[in-house]
Amino acid sequence: MVQIAVAATAPFGADVLERLAARHNVTALLTRPDAPRGRGRKVGRPPAKEVAERLGIPVLQPERLGPDVALDADTIVVAAYGLLIPESLLTRALWLNVHPSLLPRWRGAAPVERAIIAGDDTTGVTIHRTVNELDAGPIAAQRAFAIGADDDAGAVFSRAADIAVELVDEALPEPTFGPQDEEGVTYADKITAADRKLDWSRPATELHDRVRALSPHIGARAVIEGRPVIVWRTRVVDGRLELLEVQPEGRRRMTYEEFLRGVK
Numbered sequence: 001m002v003q004i005a006v007a008a009t010a011p012f013g014a015d016v017l018e019r020l021a022a023r024h025n026v027t028a029l030l031t032r033p034d035a036p037r038g039r040g041r042k043v044g045r046p047p048a049k050e051v052a053e054r055l056g057i058p059v060l061q062p063e064r065l066g067p068d069v070a071l072d073a074d075t076i077v078v079a080a081y082g083l084l085i086p087e088s089l090l091t092r093a094l095w096l097n098v099h100p101s102l103l104p105r106w107r108g109a110a111p112v113e114r115a116i117i118a119g120d121d122t123t124g125v126t127i128h129r130t131v132n133e134l135d136a137g138p139i140a141a142q143r144a145f146a147i148g149a150d151d152d153a154g155a156v157f158s159r160a161a162d163i164a165v166e167l168v169d170e171a172l173p174e175p176t177f178g179p180q181d182e183e184g185v186t187y188a189d190k191i192t193a194a195d196r197k198l199d200w201s202r203p204a205t206e207l208h209d210r211v212r213a214l215s216p217h218i219g220a221r222a223v224i225e226g227r228p229v230i231v232w233r234t235r236v237v238d239g240r241l242e243l244l245e246v247q248p249e250g251r252r253r254m255t256y257e258e259f260l261r262g263v264k
Contacts, residue, residue: 002172003027005073006048007095011217012112013080014047015161016098020077021055023165027072028058032082048080065089077168078130085130095130096171097137100160102144103128104180106188107135112156114188116213117195119205121147123156125163127171128180134187138177141167150235152212191218198222198231204241208234219247225263 006017007030020026029052037044045053052059062069067088078085079098089095101111102124108114115123124144129137143163147156191214198207198220211220211234219230224246232253233245243256254262 002075003073004172005030005071005076007031007076007078007081007085008048009046009082010080011047012100012157012161014051015158016077016079016164017048017057018051018055019161019165020168021051021057023169026055026057028060030060030062030069030071030076030081033061033063067092075172079164084132087132090130090132094175096140096168096175097128097130097135098164098168099126099128099135100124100157100164101188102126102142103135103139104182104185106186108188109190111188112153112160113191113213113218116147116151116153116156117210119209123147123160125160125167127164127167127175129175129177136180138179140171140175140177143167150212152215152233154216196221204236204239207241208236225260227263229259
């Protein structure tokens with residue numbers, strides 16, 4: 001069992017942390033500070049912190065990263081941490097980044113969402129050395145897997161977390177690195193409000209891809225029967241988009257049939 005530290009914040013990072021902790025001695029979690037969350041803007045713990053506290057893993061939440069951050073491990077695994085690691089820390093240990101895409105495709109903040117929106121039928125997981133340039137470090141391990149036609153982002157993230165831990169195990173304790181291909185670089189920009197809007201003039205498959213890319217964590221937005229809703233699940237049947245699950249503003253999630261009954 002290898003001794004490591006983990007830098008993670010978002011749900012994907014929390015999932016990777018939990019899986020790594022079952023296989024390795026995780027000495028500490030480096031995560032972002034508690035922050036306002038949800039509609040009520042109540043201060044909440046990052047998902048990775050919730051996992052660490054449940055597992056009894058010490059948690060570090062510095063406002064800024066610098067040489068004073070002490071992680072008692074020679075290897076730090078980074079998974080959806082959300083901040084750039086300064087050179088002062090990168091030179092003191094081996095930092096391995098878990099990225100849920102087949103780098104160099106989809107470098108950046110939203111690789112799973114962008115892959116599904118683009119209609120990709122294959123993605124993967126890459127373990128690479130963390131460097132100053134965004135997701136550009138040399139690769140230690142990589143594995144592809146298929147994206148099903150109806151897989152949402154949640155399903156892809158779960159599969160990626162499972163594979164990520166296997167790849168980290170393959171890389172440790174002494175990874176061998178190879179350079180990333182300079183061709184085929186694309187960037188997965190952060191999801192914006194504009195990305196969430198459904199344009200009903202677009203093809204059914206394109207709309208379906210956008211809905212599943214944003215489910216179950218963000219949600220696509222649309223106006224249906226004159227009411228603003230979040231669209232959580234759809235399917236394409238005979239070239240037509242069918243709505244399956246929606247959430248009217250201020251209400252719970254419900255089937256589309258339930259929504260229609262409430263409108264009448």
